[in-house]
Amino acid sequence: MAQSVSFLLVLTTLLAFAPFTFGGHLYPQFYDHSCPKAQQIVKSIVAKAVAKEARMAASLLRLHFHDCFVKGCDASLLLDSSGSIVSEKRSNPNRNSARGFEVIDEIKTALEKECPQTVSCADILALAARDSTVLTGGPSWKVPLGRKDSRGASLSGSNNNIPAPNNTFQTILTKFKLNGLNVVDLVALSGSHTIGNSRCTSFRQRLYNQSGNGQPDYTLHPSYAAQLRTRCPRSGGDQNLFVLDFVSPTKFDNSYFKDILASKGLLNSDQVLLTKSEASMDLVKKYAENNELFFEQFAKSMIKMGNVSPLTGPRGEVRKNCRKINT
Numbered sequence: 001m002a003q004s005v006s007f008l009l010v011l012t013t014l015l016a017f018a019p020f021t022f023g024g025h026l027y028p029q030f031y032d033h034s035c036p037k038a039q040q041i042v043k044s045i046v047a048k049a050v051a052k053e054a055r056m057a058a059s060l061l062r063l064h065f066h067d068c069f070v071k072g073c074d075a076s077l078l079l080d081s082s083g084s085i086v087s088e089k090r091s092n093p094n095r096n097s098a099r100g101f102e103v104i105d106e107i108k109t110a111l112e113k114e115c116p117q118t119v120s121c122a123d124i125l126a127l128a129a130r131d132s133t134v135l136t137g138g139p140s141w142k143v144p145l146g147r148k149d150s151r152g153a154s155l156s157g158s159n160n161n162i163p164a165p166n167n168t169f170q171t172i173l174t175k176f177k178l179n180g181l182n183v184v185d186l187v188a189l190s191g192s193h194t195i196g197n198s199r200c201t202s203f204r205q206r207l208y209n210q211s212g213n214g215q216p217d218y219t220l221h222p223s224y225a226a227q228l229r230t231r232c233p234r235s236g237g238d239q240n241l242f243v244l245d246f247v248s249p250t251k252f253d254n255s256y257f258k259d260i261l262a263s264k265g266l267l268n269s270d271q272v273l274l275t276k277s278e279a280s281m282d283l284v285k286k287y288a289e290n291n292e293l294f295f296e297q298f299a300k301s302m303i304k305m306g307n308v309s310p311l312t313g314p315r316g317e318v319r320k321n322c323r324k325i326n327t
Contacts, residue, residue, distance in 0.1 A: 026144035026310060030123075035115035039127060042107050046131040049103045054250040057132035058196025059100035064129035065189070065305070066098060067122070069179060070157040072309025074150035075121035077158070078104060078322040084152075085325070091158035096239065097199065101323075104128065108322050121322035122147035126306045133302075136195050138252030139295035141303055148316025151325045165202040165267040169276035172269055179308045185301040187273055187283040191294055193244040193266075194256035200232035200240040203267050208234055210268075219271050221263040228266075242266060257288035 031038040049056045067077040070088060077094070078101065081087040088094060089101075104124055111119045123145045134140045163172040176186045207229050210217035216225050231240050243249035244266050245256045256270075261284065265271035273280045287294035317326055 026146045026307065026312070028142040028144055030145035031115075031119060035111070035118045037114055038111060038119050041110050041114060042124060042127040043131045045103065045107045045110060046128050047135060049100075049106075050132065050135050054136075055197060056100055056103060057136045057250075057252075058192070058244075059098075060103060060125075060128045060132045061192055062196065063098060063100055063104070064125045065192070066094060066158070066162055067125055068305050068308045069162045069175065071150060071154050072311070073122050073126065073147055073306055074309070074311050074316060075125060075147075075319070075322060076150045076153045078121050078125075079150075079153045079325070080323045082324060086153065086155045088153045088155055088158035091155055091162075093162040093164065094158060100128075104322055108319075112320060117318050117320055120147050120316075120318045121149045122310065122316075124322070129302065129306075133192075133252055133298075136250060136252040138194075139299045141299035144303060144306060146310070146312055148311040148313075149319045149322075149325075150311060150316055163269060165198070165269050166205060167269060169272040169280070172272070173277075179305070181301070181305060181308075183277070183279045184283060184297065185304060187280050187287065188294065188297040188301040189305065190270065190273060191254070191256055191287060191298055193270060194248070194252055194254070195250060196244050197241040197249075198244055198266055199238060200242065201238040203228070203242075204232055204234075206268055207232060217268065217271070219263060219275050224264045244270075254287050254291040254294045257284050257294070260284050261288050 046060065063077060064073070067073055067075060070076060077088045077098070079085050079087055080089070089098060104121065107124050107128065108121060111124070126143050126145070126147070130141060130143050161175055161178070163175050173183060173186055176182065206217040206220055207225055208214070208216060228242065231237065232242070245259055246264065247255040247259060259265055260270055260274050263271070265274070274284050275281075287297075320326055
């Protein structure tokens with residue numbers, strides 16, 4: 001009995017002071033002792049970046065998504081090409097599109113100064129995603145922490161695993177399910193399109209030739225389509241930007257779901273949430289009606305996504321520079 005009590009005491013002490021994930025689980029207090037100012041540092045740099053450019057909030061949120069969907073939330077997306085590493089930044093979903101890397105660099109530099117080799121790049125991505133959501137008026141949540149960074153990247157994983165704007169509903173749902181996420185997570189997390197932009201190249205097909213018959217997508221409101229065509233021609237203008245939620249493009253709210261109900265979801269992957277599945281249609285309607293319900297589920301689903309295959313304990317490393325593995 002005395003032995004088990006002393007073991008519990010040792011265990012409690014370890015849990016309180018050691019920066020490690022017990023049993024591979026992440027928990028919000030991970031840096032409370034090893035780097036108490038970590039969250040504050042991330043928050044202030046993200047706030048400064050978003051104040052400078054409102055679009056940055058969506059970009060930082062997206063980095064976390066695009067990281068977690070490839071090999072789990074391990075900051076593999078942040079690695080530049082070098083040696084045997086072929087960067088995920090070159091993949092179709094990320095090329096000319098993923099951005100915000102300099103903000104992550106700035107956060108990492110500040111954290112290395114404050115507490116060297118303590119806070120992982122994967123955790124920085126998770127915190128920056130939460131802070132970006134809050135700064136634009138969205139919900140907050142306690143971010144479970146303790147991820148390590150990977151020592152490799154997967155270009156093929158990045159090309160194949162990240163849901164694409166023109167994927168079918170079933171393909172998108174399958175990509176979510178492969179990460180342990182369900183239809184509720186899919187609809188709630190798609191709600192992050194309430195902020196940010198998309199490029200003409202991501203939805204052009206809907207405007208001119210959705211089904212290979214030379215016709216626009218019948219699920220897209222005709223007047224909205226006409227408006228989009230003025231800046232997204234049949235050819236050229238690939239990088240022209242369009243807001244994903246035309247009602248309140250820089251405010252995190254449920255108007256994205258209202259847009260979909262009005263047949264004004266910008267991407268095919270947005271609109272199919274209403275047209276291709278009864279379960280997702282039902283959720284779109286619920287979130288369009290109830291902002292609080294959307295916020296509550298978004299926070300839950302972000303925590304769930306942040307838990308996709310993290311590297312913990314001795315697996316992985318804490319990179320000194322998010323762009324390259326430690327030598």
